[in-house]
Amino acid sequence: MDVSNEDFCIHVLNNLPSKYEVQVSKLEDRLGSVSNPLKIEDLQNELNLKYARMKKEDMVDQALSAVGKYKGRCKTCSKYRHGSSQCWFWKRMMIMMIKMITSQENKETSSK
Ligand SMILES: [Zn+2]
Numbered sequence: 687m688d689v690s691n692e693d694f695c696i697h698v699l700n701n702l703p704s705k706y707e708v709q710v711s712k713l714e715d716r717l718g719s720v721s722n723p724l725k726i727e728d729l730q731n732e733l734n735l736k737y738a739r740m741k742k743e744d745m746v747d748q749a750l751s752a753v754g755k756y757k758g759r760c761k762t763c764s765k766y767r768h769g770s771s772q773c774w775f776w777k778r779m780m781i782m783m784i785k786m787i788t789s790q791e792n793k794e795t796s797s798k
Contacts, residue, residue: 699714703765709732713728744758
């Protein structure tokens, strides 16, 4: 199955938690744009910036809470009792994006 760049971006944007709404609306503006189309690399960069910030906040929370289990909500997916650095939601998303980027690169090299 061949998933287009745009379909993939839409899929990712639709699955992001509400914490990302600023990033999502910014990125959605570029969907279908001819002059500045949204690339998975851009999506990844934008989300990584946000993630880095949330991970830092989670680390502060974690340092303030008692030693042991993480008690707060994950700032990345806002659902589970883990910190952003252990977020499986995020990890799965990143793996998906990296796979997509790699498969596109392979396609480009083999078509040359
Ligand atoms: Zn999480």
